[in-house]
Amino acid sequence: MNDPRNSPLDRTQSNTAPAGAGKPTADPGKGADGGAGAKAPVRPLKSGMSIVPSETIAGTALVFVIGIMAFLACLTLGAVSLINSSANQWQSDISREVTIQIRPSDEVGMEDAIKQASRIALSFAGVSRVEALDDDATVRLLEPWLGTGLQLSELPVPRILTVTLAADAKPDFEGMRSRLESDVPGSSLDDHRAWVDRLTTMAWTMVAIGTAIFLLVMAATVTTVIFATRGAMAGNKDVVEVLHFVGADGRFIAAQFQKHFLVLGLKGALCGAVAAIFLFLVLGVWSSQSLATPEGDQISALFGTFSLSWSGYFGMLLVMVFVSVMTAMTSSWTVRSQVNLLQDYRRAS
Amino acid sequence: MIRFENVGLRYGLGREVLSDLSFDVRPKSFQFLTGPSGAGKTSLLRLMLMSIRPTRGLVHVFGREASTIRPDQMPILRRKIGVVFQDFRLLNHLTTFENVALPLQVRGKMEADYRQDVKDLLDWVGLGHRMHVLPPVLSGGEKQRAAIARALIDQPDILLADEPTGNVDPPLAARLLRLFIELHRSGTSVIIATHDLGLMDQFDARRLVLNSGRLQIYE
Ligand SMILES: Nc1ncnc2c1ncn2[C@@H]1O[C@H](COP(=O)(O)OP(=O)(O)OP(=O)(O)O)[C@@H](O)[C@H]1O
Ligand SMILES: [Mg+2]
Numbered sequence: 001m002n003d004p005r006n007s008p009l010d011r012t013q014s015n016t017a018p019a020g021a022g023k024p025t026a027d028p029g030k031g032a033d034g035g036a037g038a039k040a041p042v043r044p045l046k047s048g049m050s051i052v053p054s055e056t057i058a059g060t061a062l063v064f065v066i067g068i069m070a071f072l073a074c075l076t077l078g079a080v081s082l083i084n085s086s087a088n089q090w091q092s093d094i095s096r097e098v099t100i101q102i103r104p105s106d107e108v109g110m111e112d113a114i115k116q117a118s119r120i121a122l123s124f125a126g127v128s129r130v131e132a133l134d135d136d137a138t139v140r141l142l143e144p145w146l147g148t149g150l151q152l153s154e155l156p157v158p159r160i161l162t163v164t165l166a167a168d169a170k171p172d173f174e175g176m177r178s179r180l181e182s183d184v185p186g187s188s189l190d191d192h193r194a195w196v197d198r199l200t201t202m203a204w205t206m207v208a209i210g211t212a213i214f215l216l217v218m219a220a221t222v223t224t225v226i227f228a229t230r231g232a233m234a235g236n237k238d239v240v241e242v243l244h245f246v247g248a249d250g251r252f253i254a255a256q257f258q259k260h261f262l263v264l265g266l267k268g269a270l271c272g273a274v275a276a277i278f279l280f281l282v283l284g285v286w287s288s289q290s291l292a293t294p295e296g297d298q299i300s301a302l303f304g305t306f307s308l309s310w311s312g313y314f315g316m317l318l319v320m321v322f323v324s325v326m327t328a329m330t331s332s333w334t335v336r337s338q339v340n341l342l343q344d345y346r347r348a349s
Numbered sequence: 350m351i352r353f354e355n356v357g358l359r360y361g362l363g364r365e366v367l368s369d370l371s372f373d374v375r376p377k378s379f380q381f382l383t384g385p386s387g388a389g390k391t392s393l394l395r396l397m398l399m400s401i402r403p404t405r406g407l408v409h410v411f412g413r414e415a416s417t418i419r420p421d422q423m424p425i426l427r428r429k430i431g432v433v434f435q436d437f438r439l440l441n442h443l444t445t446f447e448n449v450a451l452p453l454q455v456r457g458k459m460e461a462d463y464r465q466d467v468k469d470l471l472d473w474v475g476l477g478h479r480m481h482v483l484p485p486v487l488s489g490g491e492k493q494r495a496a497i498a499r500a501l502i503d504q505p506d507i508l509l510a511d512e513p514t515g516n517v518d519p520p521l522a523a524r525l526l527r528l529f530i531e532l533h534r535s536g537t538s539v540i541i542a543t544h545d546l547g548l549m550d551q552f553d554a555r556r557l558v559l560n561s562g563r564l565q566i567y568e
Binding site for chain 2: 047053238242247250340345
């Protein structure tokens with residue numbers, strides 16, 4: 001206790017003195033920093049605790065909520081991307097083909113009508129192939145309705161010609177339609193435009209709905225994080241007050257909380273994203289196995305084969321990063337605005 | 350450094366705890382603030398610290414009227430004011446060393462740079478062997494010394510100490526007083542709230558005496 005030195009405040013003296021000079025020799029605190037001369041058991045100077053202890057933050061609940069939110073966000077993203085890619089697939093399939101339907105008529109024989117229609121179609125630029133559905137194929141097409149053992153020649157069945165277009169070609173469908181109608185009685189051209197339009201609308205609607213869901217999920221996440229941060233600050237009122245009195249600015253105080261919230265956000269988002277990725281993988285395997293069944297066919301008609309593209313999985317990882325960064329930023333922003341109130345003299349009671 | 354103009358304070362709708370205070374705390378000065386328990390010493394220190402606002406009158410700190418200070422400027426001013434709270438306000442989950450180093454950490458200093466200073470100061474206040482323990486296992490007097498060390502560590506321009514010797518024996522109180530005097534000599538304005546007459550007799554300094562809300566000054 002009876003230190004011969006004048007004062008520890010005399011920094012010029014204590015800093016230039018050789019290390020350990022003038023210190024009480026029996027001071028057990030000496031060398032406690034884990035540095036030199038570690039013969040005695042070293043007692044750490046530091047508690048290993050952060051200024052805001054992580055136990056004071058209701059972390060589990062927050063991780064759970066963020067996990068659910070990230071899961072929903074990834075699910076939305078995955079569904080939108082699946083629907084979008086199947087819609088694109090249909091669209092390109094459909095728009096590379098148009099069909100000509102010829103109803104049987106009394107004026108011309110069916111075979112003549114088919115030849116005539118093929119000639120007309122091939123005369124337009126951009127048409128690469130015209131193929132009449134042969135009798136066997138037509139019979140197979142009609143089988144579910146009319147049963148087996150069908151004789152086409154006995155029935156007034158319309159015939160279908162598929163017209164294959166060259167890639168990216170845009171033939172003059174209007175011209176083709178009017179020539180067919182005038183030259184081949186009972187024929188009609190279907191360029192699937194109505195279908196393509198409807199598909200495009202649907203795909204956009206899906207994207208819009210997905211975006212809306214995504215935004216709602218993010219809004220819910222932000223709100224949750226704001227409340228959790230306020231809760232954490234209330235739980236650490238003493239700490240915040242002391243920091244404030246020893247001269248910490250909002251940035252420093254916010255950083256103490258942000259550390260924890262970044263970790264919590266990462267944990268939650270990781271769990272959510274991994275769960276979503278796992279779900280899509282399982283669905284992909286399941287749907288490829290049940291491809292042959294009618295249910296499988298129906299589902300794969302809407303979602304494709306559930307095989308999410310790499311960009312879909314990558315998008316989910318982005319969602320994960322986004323969710324955790326947003327969690328950290330939201331909490332930081334919340335702390336700063338709360339600290340600003342604390343530091344405002346006009347609000348001091 | 351600090352100037353009060355006709356400052357009055359009441360809590361809620363209660364009686365006026367402080368009324369019509371006008372005084373100056375000059376740079377590099379030393380003063381005791383005294384008065385019976387409940388006279389308003391802590392309240393006056395809180396006014397100086399700008400943690401509460403007066404009901405009437407103006408408080409100037411570092412030449413600025415307190416209500417003109419923007420929230421983002423407040424930390425800069427607070428860093429020039431060291432405070433010893435009557436109830437210490439140490440962080441119970443941090444070691445004594447970390448508590449005392451907190452003001453430096455908050456200022457963005459590196460531990461390697463201040464470690465020795467913190468240890469020296471802790472040695473000097475007699476806490477050298479207690480620096481790695483948590484405050485809950487410190488005695489009242491030890492906590493008090495840790496709180497004092499935390500207030501002094503960055504050599505503030507103003508030191509506000511609320512009953513800094515209330516929990517220690519007279520020899521240690523004298524030693525702590527020497528520390529405050531040392532700080533004062535190095536250029537800090539020191540304000541010590543105390544009702545320990547023995548302590549005040551040891552150093553001839555200005556006395557601010559609070560009594561039923563009024564302030565008398567003995568130069
Ligand atoms: N937050 C508060 N709300 C209401 N009244 C308060 C508050 N703080 C203090 N008081 C009252 O103001 C008066 C002055 O209190 P203060 O703590 O400033 O006295 P003090 O001089 O520091 O006393 P002591 O010597 O016991 O520490 C007391 O009557 C107290 O009851
Ligand atoms: Mg008091």
